[in-house]
Amino acid sequence: MRGQEARDQAQRKAVMATLAQSTGDDIVRLWNEAGLPSEAELLRGPETGLVTVRGRIGGGGAPFNVGEATVTRATVRLASGQVGHCYALGRDRQKAKLAAIADALWQDPALRREVETKLIAPLQAALASARERRRAETAATKVDFFTMVRGED
Amino acid sequence: MYVAVKGGEAAIANAHALLADRRRGDRSVPALRLDQIVEQLALGVDRVMSEGSLYDRELAALAIVQARGDMIEAIFLVRAYRTTLPRFGYTKAIDTGAMLVERRVSATYKDLPGGQLLGPTFDYTHRLLDPELAAGRDVAEPQQRASEAEAMPRVSAILAREGLIEPDGDMPQDHVPGDITREPLEFPMARDIRLQALSRGDEGFLLALGYSTQRGYARNHPFVGEVRIGEVELELDVAELPFAVPLGSVRVTECQMVNQFKGSAKAPPQFTRGYGLVFGQSERKAMAMALCDRALRASEFGEDVVAAAQDEEFVISHSDNVQATGFVEHLKLPHYVDFQAELDLVRRMRAEHDARENAGKAEEKREAAE
Numbered sequence A: 001m002r003g004q005e006a007r008d009q010a011q012r013k014a015v016m017a018t019l020a021q022s023t024g025d026d027i028v029r030l031w032n033e034a035g036l037p038s039e040a041e042l043l044r045g046p047e048t049g050l051v052t053v054r055g056r057i058g059g060g061g062a063p064f065n066v067g068e069a070t071v072t073r074a075t076v077r078l079a080s081g082q083v084g085h086c087y088a089l090g091r092d093r094q095k096a097k098l099a100a101i102a103d104a105l106w107q108d109p110a111l112r113r114e115v116e117t118k119l120i121a122p123l124q125a126a127l128a129s130a131r132e133r134r135r136a137e138t139a140a141t142k143v144d145f146f147t148m149v150r151g152e153d
Numbered sequence B: 001m002y003v004a005v006k007g008g009e010a011a012i013a014n015a016h017a018l019l020a021d022r023r024r025g026d027r028s029v030p031a032l033r034l035d036q037i038v039e040q041l042a043l044g045v046d047r048v049m050s051e052g053s054l055y056d057r058e059l060a061a062l063a064i065v066q067a068r069g070d071m072i073e074a075i076f077l078v079r080a081y082r083t084t085l086p087r088f089g090y091t092k093a094i095d096t097g098a099m100l101v102e103r104r105v106s107a108t109y110k111d112l113p114g115g116q117l118l119g120p121t122f123d124y125t126h127r128l129l130d131p132e133l134a135a136g137r138d139v140a141e142p143q144q145r146a147s148e149a150e151a152m153p154r155v156s157a158i159l160a161r162e163g164l165i166e167p168d169g170d171m172p173q174d175h176v177p178g179d180i181t182r183e184p185l186e187f188p189m190a191r192d193i194r195l196q197a198l199s200r201g202d203e204g205f206l207l208a209l210g211y212s213t214q215r216g217y218a219r220n221h222p223f224v225g226e227v228r229i230g231e232v233e234l235e236l237d238v239a240e241l242p243f244a245v246p247l248g249s250v251r252v253t254e255c256q257m258v259n260q261f262k263g264s265a266k267a268p269p270q271f272t273r274g275y276g277l278v279f280g281q282s283e284r285k286a287m288a289m290a291l292c293d294r295a296l297r298a299s300e301f302g303e304d305v306v307a308a309a310q311d312e313e314f315v316i317s318h319s320d321n322v323q324a325t326g327f328v329e330h331l332k333l334p335h336y337v338d339f340q341a342e343l344d345l346v347r348r349m350r351a352e353h354d355a356r357e358n359a360g361k362a363e364e365k366r367e368a369a370e
Helices: A002-021 A024-034 A093-107 A112-139 B009-024 B034-040 B042-052 B057-066 B071-082 B155-160 B191-199 B203-214 B283-295 B312-317 B321-332 B336-369
Strands: A041-056 A063-077 A083-089 B087-090 B100-105 B222-236 B245-259 B272-279
Touching: A002 A083, A002 A093, A002 A112, A002 B245, A024 A093, A024 A112, A041 A093, A041 B222, A041 B245, A063 A093, A063 B087, A063 B191, A063 B245, A063 B272, A083 A093, A083 B245, A093 A112, A112 B100, B034 B042, B034 B057, B042 B057, B042 B071, B042 B203, B042 B272, B057 B071, B071 B321, B087 B222, B155 B222, B155 B245, B191 B272, B191 B283, B191 B312, B203 B283, B222 B283, B245 B283, B272 B283
Parallel strands: A041 B087
Antiparallel strands: A041 A063, A063 A083, B100 B222, B222 B245, B245 B272
């Protein structure tokens, strides 16, 4: 059971990561296409605040504060009782609210599959392809060194 | 002493209306949209985020427009906005080793795991103005190259294997990272606090100081071990969830400067390091920060503090351009009463001076006559 719980948490975290990385426009578009329910009681927010971003001295040493970033968060409760949260960089309140509802819906075993296939999977695919394109564009600028042979041997 | 003087309300209101008009400029020219600034003046946006110490591209773009392109004014606007928001906490420390790299070069190793990736760089351009850009020519899609995802360890880790470089900077186990946005500056300061101040410091100021170290004022033989630019993921521990919540990604630039060190009574000969980490794409700033970080560690290595770049109080107290511009620019605000007081003082001193001169001349005349 403990293993199952850890797997669930890892999956939920991955869902929240996908929602946080995606744009509000993409989430709204897929939400409307999927016809997912968007009624929920707002327990908190959506509200915008700051987080202080930390780095590490030398890359891997002691932590230090680099600067701040805007984050918008929301917490919602569904009629069925599930409570969902969202924290995402930026100031998109509608995105934060929908992402919190998505987190709550995902926790409902009856709806998890639908949320995953109609919302999370397409978002993940879009993110993965954007990441892959960026990687390939960077890879095209990789320096291939070659040795010049001078004179005769 | 301050004495309240009223007046100028209408002049101020009209000046602000005139500012709004001049900011907009010729109405027959389309107004800038924020997304145009975010996309096409991206490095300006990055500078405002870095020195404004707030990662939010749209807000930085808004600040740039509102400030008519005056970067320090834009940075000031962003700093002021920050103070209006509640704080949700400190993120977990980012892992630059896991970065989605967009550029990564090393001047110390030709062949290194992950390779040299030039990315979108101005390096090797001819610095010739491009008339085609002015004509709004279409831009081709960039090349792509299929390749396996490769691990890209930090260069410092490669040198560390031989034990020839000092480790990443550690602090005592129970050390809580200092935060200059919460506590006033105190000298001497720990390296973590110095790095926070440098990361939001003025690019021009840090660049000049870094340059001064290269020209012989606190010379420390630097090499760029590595510069990397790319996106890193942020996570935040929150009370309501049993795991760190993912927030999304930010783009940062990291510089590992490697410096020669001949050793001291306390440490064997080895390479030492300066570190730079800033928001956005700005390797000039990250490199300057790393040079300053290393110079400011002089006393740690028993080096003589002889140059401005090594003087912690001098560097950190003057690196913040919002503070600097506030104090310099306040000089133009009304100082009528202060000035009147000084005017009275100078008049009195001048009268006393003249009286002494006249008395001296009268004395000389009398002596000459006698």
